[in-house]
Amino acid sequence: MAKSLDIPGTCDRVGRRLQVEYGNKPIPAAVLIETIAAECGCPPDSVFLTDHCYNRITNSVRLGHSPVFIYEGPGLFRHVGLGYPYTGPLHHKPKGKGEPKRVVGQWTTGQLKYTYSG
Incomplete structure (x- = not known):
């Protein structure tokens, strides 16, 4: 299989396959990262799973993330x-150390509305 730098697409394919293996249990991040990096041909430290989460976001991801x-x-x-x-x-x-997590948006049936702009 040819390597692809399509990390979002690779996250979806790998996640789907591994979730079948893990059943109802969550998948360990290390397993996801290792498999995604191997399939897309990128370094493991370039795979940020929270960039591809419904309920977690990083500083760099905003509207349009998948x-x-x-x-x-x-x-x-x-x-x-x-x-x-x-x-x-x-x-x-x-x-930053000691900074609490905060709610920055709300999903309702697959639709996201940002509630924090800071």
Whole structure:
């Protein structure tokens, strides 16, 4: 298979395949990152799973991101795919020490509305 730098598409394909293997259990981040990096031919440190989550976001991702995962807790993700009718908050956890995570948006049946602009 040819390598692809399409990290969002690779996240979806790998996540779908691994979720079948893991069943109802969340997938460990290390397994996802290793498999995604191998399939897209990119370094593992360039794969940021939270860039592809419905309920978690980084500083660099805003409108137009393609979520396929739900963050389940430290190092654990569940693949639900593109277009999932997720309902729940979108959190941002700043990198600075001691800064609390905050709600920056709300998903309602797969539609996102940002609620924080800071």
